[in-house]
Amino acid sequence: SRSIRLAVIPGDGIGQEVVAQGLKVLTAVLPQDVKLETKEYDLGARRWHATGETLPDEELASLKQHDAILLGAIGDPSVPSGVLERGLLLKLRFAFDHFVNLRPSKLFPNTSTPLAGRPDIDFVVVREGTEGPYTGNGGSLRTGTPAEVATEVSLNTAYGVERVVRDAYERANARPRKKLTLVHKNNVLVYAGHMWKNIFDKVGQEYPEVTTDYLHVDAATIFFVTQPERFDVIVTDNLFGDILTDLAAAVTGGIGLAASGNINPTGEFPSMFEPVHGSAPDIAGSGKADPTATILSVALLLRHLGYAPQAARIEEAVAADLEARGEAPRSTDEIGDALAARVAG
């Protein structure tokens, strides 16, 4: 009989609430014969205040013993900016070599977009997850004085770029439109940008059916609002991917619906699934958080673990739920219950 060993990191703010709904829907959708074992980890602001720890080695080793990780949200105003992001969230992405940060963007029916004319939006961003300006490489000299100098170094390797570019070609090749757009800024960031572009072109020769395109990141943001339907699969670096996927979420029904997977495609390490949104401390505990992004992240998790029909059931349930919903705001729990009922039904 099959089983899923799932590590759960609710994290901060609304993390706890949305993860509870994600687990509810996961339980409801799984076939009877699949045994779900979950282990919850106390990581985030509370832990840091109590012990000063962000992600101790033994927790990392324990997390590694799982098939996947479900994460809620990390970050709290009571903790200096960067401590939990670098010490916990990014540490997980780097330690578990999550080089594919997968972020689908789809405009569901009956959702509001700030864009006039409701364009058809259905693309996926493959954001590199283990390199670029996110490596923590940099420093500051004479910190806090008028003579301070601070650097941030973007590190890029052919090894790291080629594997994520190849993954993106595979995904594009498997989609009906078979289109892949590289986004970078190779007219300014010429070293990293040219390496990305050269590798993109080289790997492309292996995928003759995929149509390719290159956009500078600034121009890409224009198309995200004027012509988002032009995109199918986008591959880009860690920082550009961070920026573009928040913008993508904004134009497709909001950050309450944006799911993501931090994927280690080799299977050497557990992949980690999380909503794109943050911990939203302003609404934490109020029951106002929309758990849909987490529930859609559970769908990505299921697909990654080989449960494609169950993943599709969740995505169809979300579409149907959005289509059917009324005007009245619903609580976190109510949305979770509605989706659990749909996937079970």
Next chain:
Amino acid sequence: SRSIRLAVIPGDGIGQEVVAQGLKVLTAVLPQDVKLETKEYDLGARRWHATGETLPDEELASLKQHDAILLGAIGDPSVPSGVLERGLLLKLRFAFDHFVNLRPSKLFPNTSTPLAGRPDIDFVVVREGTEGPYTGNGGSLRTGTPAEVATEVSLNTAYGVERVVRDAYERANARPRKKLTLVHKNNVLVYAGHMWKNIFDKVGQEYPEVTTDYLHVDAATIFFVTQPERFDVIVTDNLFGDILTDLAAAVTGGIGLAASGNINPTGEFPSMFEPVHGSAPDIAGSGKADPTATILSVALLLRHLGYAPQAARIEEAVAADLEARGEAPRSTDEIGDALAARVAG
């Protein structure tokens, strides 16, 4: 009697056409007693193909002898990406210490925005222009091999950050809403990000009337489309400013209306004014280019040189022209003529 010594760099693609209209409107708006001397520079793709030069030292020295520079657009597909951008455009910005890259965003009447509900948009981005990831610092090792490593280094100094932050506070303080938002990514780029934030907070103590706010760049893109009316003045680094101002242009009537000034506030070097758009080689020579962004850049130029009433006349003419225009597309020339007539009238 007064005079303006203006250096003109039409550059590539539509640069020539839009600059001609900018000069037409400039001539029409200037008081009779102001003598306008222009000198045109042959710089850009043509020059590079002919001589291999992008910006020779003697041209730089000659450009320096001017009160201001009007630039059309730089870049052509026949030149490898980065050669003209780094060798000419960025070289000018760095050599002339254009540390304030000023980019106003305003939704004019009767212009189309991709945003539903036509929010009121009227903000200005103060983009740092001489530091950050634009310094050209970086390199690549084992270029073109599977073992390649490429770096890009973002250089930031307290000196450079403080002067641009102070400029932004001054601008915010002079506007009715007096609001200044810092955009960075200090939860990941902790060295540069914390320096920016600390200097932002420190300088803010001198401007008690200015309300301040901090946003991560990814979150900022969300507000650009969901709530652009929340912004008044934004200060940000070179790369984030590049990305945000294209997005800002997209939501405020398009890149055909976005003006910019590369300003050296000390007056030690000539400031340079240019439309935010590129050289658009696909429509070059067709008379389809909208010269409005260049003409609005001329308004910024005039304000910088102390001709505030004339600058306002141009901006009012653009607003009136957009309000009055019909459905039929107009040529580059027709728009220039219409605006020249309005400012003269």
